[in-house]
Amino acid sequence: MAALRTPAISTQPLVWAAVVSGLASSLGAQAPLLAAPLATEQLSADSAPAAAVLGGDLSVRAPFAPEPAPAPVAVRLEQEAGQRELVLDRRRRELRVMENGQALRRFPVAVGRPGWETPVGRFAVIELVADPSWEHPATGETVPPGPANPLGSRWIGFHRDCQGRSGFNGREHLVVKGCVSSGFHGTPNRDSVGQAVSHGCVRLFDEHVQELFKLVRLGTPVTVLP
Numbered sequence: 001m002a003a004l005r006t007p008a009i010s011t012q013p014l015v016w017a018a019v020v021s022g023l024a025s026s027l028g029a030q031a032p033l034l035a036a037p038l039a040t041e042q043l044s045a046d047s048a049p050a051a052a053v054l055g056g057d058l059s060v061r062a063p064f065a066p067e068p069a070p071a072p073v074a075v076r077l078e079q080e081a082g083q084r085e086l087v088l089d090r091r092r093r094e095l096r097v098m099e100n101g102q103a104l105r106r107f108p109v110a111v112g113r114p115g116w117e118t119p120v121g122r123f124a125v126i127e128l129v130a131d132p133s134w135e136h137p138a139t140g141e142t143v144p145p146g147p148a149n150p151l152g153s154r155w156i157g158f159h160r161d162c163q164g165r166s167g168f169n170g171r172e173h174l175v176v177k178g179c180v181s182s183g184f185h186g187t188p189n190r191d192s193v194g195q196a197v198s199h200g201c202v203r204l205f206d207e208h209v210q211e212l213f214k215l216v217r218l219g220t221p222v223t224v225l226p
Contacts, residue, residue, distance in 0.1 A: 105215070110202070127158075
């Protein structure tokens with residue numbers, strides 16, 4: 001979080017004049033006795049506490065406000081990430097990182113096989129996990145993070161379906177009950193990138209998904225084209 005900067009208190013005589021003007025209305029006839037010396041006195045660091053008591057936040061009344069501090073680098077990067085979106089072209093098997101209507105990066109991908117197609121539509125990034133574990137959707141077997149993990153080193157989820165799915169997975173008819181997720185992830189099977197072989201997820205080379213992980217945030221829009 002960026003620290004808030006308090007504007008410097010002005011040393012202009014007119015600040016004291018504004019304070020004394022407020023006192024005049026409340027003190028009546030005694031006001032001229034105070035106004036003369038105060039109106040020409042310079043505000044110093046030692047008198048700042050008294051000024052705060054008398055006139056509240058004098059920085060609001062200062063004739064010249066300081067320039068706002070530039071946003072920290074981390075904030076600027078987050079703002080830039082917020083202007084990006086991901087566009088997946090299933091037919092071309094290509095993922096584009098778009099920024100202000102221009103393709104910032106392009107990655108080759110693997111998409112869902114027939115019967116397990118990657119869902120089409122408008123989504124958003126809902127999960128970001130480094131070094132994920134993988135759970136087999138049918139057997140519940142868990143594979144810990146590591147080079148043999150089917151998800152590679154990064155998981156970027158964008159869709160969750162809790163209606164269950166079933167279909168032929170290339171070797172057998174697979175029935176999945178409960179919720180299943182679709183997302184971008186790495187893969188130890190590099191030869192699969194560029195093909196339609198997954199169960200709905202989008203596979204990238206592991207070095208590519210690590211780069212992609214740094215370019216998005218939760219809420220980044222995702223569009224999947226047919």
